[in-house]
Amino acid sequence: MISVRNLSYAVGGTPILSEVTVDIVPGRITALIGPNGAGKSTLLAQMARLLRPDTGNVTLDGTDVHQVPTGDLARRLAILRQEQGQPSRMTVRELVGFGRFPHHRGRVTARDRTHVDTALERLSLTEFAGRYFDTLSGGQKQRVLIAMVLCQDTEVVLLDEPMNNLDPAQVQVVMGAVDHMSQALGKTVVVVLHDLNHAAGLASQVVAMKAGRVFAKGETDRILNRPLLERLYDAAFDVLRHDGRPIVVPKAGNDVSPALNVCP
Numbered sequence: 001m002i003s004v005r006n007l008s009y010a011v012g013g014t015p016i017l018s019e020v021t022v023d024i025v026p027g028r029i030t031a032l033i034g035p036n037g038a039g040k041s042t043l044l045a046q047m048a049r050l051l052r053p054d055t056g057n058v059t060l061d062g063t064d065v066h067q068v069p070t071g072d073l074a075r076r077l078a079i080l081r082q083e084q085g086q087p088s089r090m091t092v093r094e095l096v097g098f099g100r101f102p103h104h105r106g107r108v109t110a111r112d113r114t115h116v117d118t119a120l121e122r123l124s125l126t127e128f129a130g131r132y133f134d135t136l137s138g139g140q141k142q143r144v145l146i147a148m149v150l151c152q153d154t155e156v157v158l159l160d161e162p163m164n165n166l167d168p169a170q171v172q173v174v175m176g177a178v179d180h181m182s183q184a185l186g187k188t189v190v191v192v193l194h195d196l197n198h199a200a201g202l203a204s205q206v207v208a209m210k211a212g213r214v215f216a217k218g219e220t221d222r223i224l225n226r227p228l229l230e231r232l233y234d235a236a237f238d239v240l241r242h243d244g245r246p247i248v249v250p251k252a253g254n255d256v257s258p259a260l261n262v263c264p
């Protein structure tokens with residue numbers, strides 16, 4: 001399990017995360033939501049040990065992530081970042097296959113190839129396997145990077161805005177792949193999402209961030225309600241229900257009532 005305890009982090013004296021405490025439910029999907037600049041990507045990077053907190057810590061099954069040996073962490077945790085390096089002359093299959101490196105360390109086995117094929121298929125990329133990555137469209141590239149994460153077969157998967165650049169059909173492909181990671185493969189997934197309906201469709205838990213702090217956390221149904229969302233975003237919403245889950249509709253004109261702007 002990933003736990004974040006009293007984590008604070010500042011850059012140049014400016015607080016980015018303040019006293020963040022979160023327990024991520026193992027084997028489930030947790031959505032990180034909140035306004036631009038709330039600290040979601042920074043929190044995800046802290047979970048992946050890409051940043052070091054000033055105070056507090058992130059633990060993986062009770063061990064501080066900064067104490068986990070690097071090879072061990074690479075086999076247990078994978079992250080899709082918003083800004084990945086853009087490799088040029090590599091085919092889709094080669095790139096997705098890189099995700100297996102922490103497992104095979106240069107000696108590729110049949111099992112590694114199966115993982116690559118499965119990831120390509122799951123992200124509807126089989127037809128692009130021989131194409132160079134830099135010849136793909138933005139949405140196709142995004143799916144390749146997600147396939148690379150899936151291929152790593154880690155118990156923890158961290159995804160920063162995986163639905164970026166995707167058309168509605170490809171959103172469904174990626175949502176299906178992420179859902180499969182949790183439902184069928186039992187992985188613990190933390191995903192940064194801006195579209196609250198993607199959060200409603202995917203996540204069982206939501207952590208809402210605002211100004212570097214945890215604003216609210218809990219089961220998706222409990223968090224995605226109108227008063228809470230209006231306070232979180234300082235914007236007006238309607239929240240409807242469809243198929244037993246919330247549908248969030250932003251209202252035009254941002255006519256949030258003054259009373260709802262008051263944070264508790």
Ligand SMILES: Nc1ncnc2c1ncn2[C@@H]1O[C@H](COP(=O)(O)OP(=O)(O)OP(=O)(O)O)[C@@H](O)[C@H]1O
Pocket residue numbers: 011016034035036037038039040041042043
């Ligand atoms: N290296 C840095 N130097 C200065 N400020 C930073 C740095 N990294 C992050 N910040 C600031 O910290 C805040 C949180 O950034 P972060 O990217 O975590 O937010 P976010 O919730 O993921 O935002 P978005 O939804 O816009 O992607 C922002 O105000 C950002 O400008």
